[in-house]
Amino acid sequence: MKVGLIGHRGAGxxxxxxxxxxxxxxxxxxxxxxxxxxxxxxxxDARIDKLSQIFKPKKTTYAEIRFTDFPPSEGEENLKSNQALVTQMREVDAITLVLRDFGAGANPIKELNDLMTEMILADLAVVENRRSRLKKEKARLQEEALLDRCSEALENEVSLRTLSFSADEENLASGFGFLSRKPVLVIFNQSEEQAGQSLSSSYQEELDRRQLQGLALAGKVEMEIAQLDENDRTAFLREIGIEEPARERFIRASYALLNLISFFTTGEDEVRAWTITQGAVARKAAGKIHSDIERGFIRAEVVPYDEFVICGSDAKCKEAGKLRLEGKDYLVKDGDIIHFRFAV
Ligand SMILES: Nc1nc2c(ncn2[C@@H]2O[C@H](COP(=O)(O)OP(=O)(O)OP(=O)(O)O)[C@@H](O)[C@H]2O)c(=O)[nH]1
Ligand SMILES: [Mg+2]
Structure with a gap:
């Protein structure tokens, strides 16, 4: 999963x-x-830690998130005029908007408005460009109709996120990497005095009104915490009244925002977490590992993590009848341990 950090100069x-x-x-x-x-x-992921203890594999692989910290987008550096930057932003799966809510003159809601508008304008430029090109090419009715709809929404300062697309339209749209259609996590970056506080109700209302999700955190102090070693970290967190490091809250919020779940593969060679979207079927999950496994899919042997831990080994799961055989259309659940059977 790729997450981009976007915001005004000095927002954190x-x-x-x-x-x-x-x-x-x-x-x-x-x-x-x-x-x-x-x-x-x-x-x-504590489940991976536990599985790794049980299997003692040569390799343990956690799921990964890739972060991109972008230069500021504001004023002269606004998104519309910085095509190279926008092109890179279009490649992320989710956007984190960082709003300055510390120091003199902080106005995070204004920053939020500005950033949403900038993303809309950047998308509008793409839509208009493509529309005028299509006029010269032979008719692509479906794409034209889609772009008309997008254009109308954007002209009215409506993010493309709020439009519903058919599967075909979604496919077409995905090629453009529209910023205003990407899932957004809003961060109110607050001063250290506010560390550990949850989002104020007025900010929460603003987010609800825009159908956005967000969290408050004290970036500077949390950065310092992240740079401590583990023992010092726990003590320090307790001292300043933070229950859980913001890094962990952020990861959880991102998974929820993107509807992500994890499944696991286990063995003596490797214990590994894989990230998929909720609603993905077994065959698609197999494709995450290798396209051969997707193509040659025969069946999935599934044990939920909790049941596996009670049994303690593959053999005992089998004995206890906990190993389920599932077909290609099985809806994978968070925490499933899966062995795929396939033929190439
Ligand atoms: N008090 C306080 N200062 C902060 C916080 N977060 C960032 N800062 C300070 O604000 C300044 C800017 O922070 P950066 O993280 O560099 O901000 P940025 O958004 O990356 O800035 P640009 O890349 O220049 O746009 C630095 O001096 C930080 O130490 C915070 O939560 N509280
Ligand atoms: Mg910076």
């Missing part, structure tokens, strides 16, 4: 990037260099 994007990745990218501006920072994290 790089601080939060550091908090998420444990890296130490320079905060306080790029000093004129408009760099992009990239970082990958392993998604902590």
């Amino acid at each position: 994007k790089t601080t939060i990037f550091n908090m998420l990745t444990g890296l130490q990218a320079q905060t306080g501006g790029f000093g004129g260099k408009e760099e992009i920072h990239l970082g990958v994290i392993k998604v902590p």
Whole structure:
């Protein structure tokens, strides 16, 4: 999963990037260099820890999230005028909007409005460009109709996220990578005095009105926490009254936002977590591992994690009749341990 951090200058994007990745990218501006920072994290999962204890595999692989910390988008650097930046933003699966809610003159709701508008304008430019091109090409009625609808919404400052598309339309639209259709997680980056507080009701109402999801966190102090070693971290968190590091809340919120679940593969060689969208069937899940397994799919042997842990081994699961045989259309559940049988 790829997540992009977007926001105005000095909102705390790089601080939060550091908090998420444990890296130490320079905060306080790029000093004129408009760099992009990239970082990958392993998604902590106690179930993988446990499976790894049981199987003692050669390799343990957690799910990953890839973060991109973008340069600011604001004023002269607004998205519409920065095509190279927008092109990279179109590649992420989800956008995190970082809003400054600390320091003098903080106005996170205005920043939110501005950013939503910028994304809409960037999409409108793409739609209009494509529409005028289509006029010269031979008729592509379905695409034209879709673009007409998109154009109308965007002209009215409506994000494409709110439109419902058929599967065909979704397919067409996905090629454009519309920013205003990407899932958005809004972060209110607050001062350390507010560390550990949940989202205020007035912010929550703003988000609800826009049908967005968000969280409040104190970026700077959370970044410092992320850079501590584990023992110091727990003590420090308790001291300042934070129950759970923001990094973990962020990961959970992202999974929920994107409707993601994990399934596991186990064995002596590797214990591994795989991320799929809720609603994916067994054959599609197999394709996550390898296209050969998807193509040659025969069946899936499934044990839910909780039941596996009670039995303690593959053999005991089989004995207890906990191993289920499922076909290609089986709806994979969060926590399923799956062995795929396939022929190539
Ligand atoms: N007090 C306080 N300061 C913060 C917080 N988050 C970031 N800062 C400070 O704000 C300044 C800008 O933070 P950055 O993380 O560099 O912000 P940015 O959005 O990456 O900035 P640009 O990349 O220049 O757009 C730095 O001096 C940070 O230390 C916070 O939660 N509280
Ligand atoms: Mg930055």
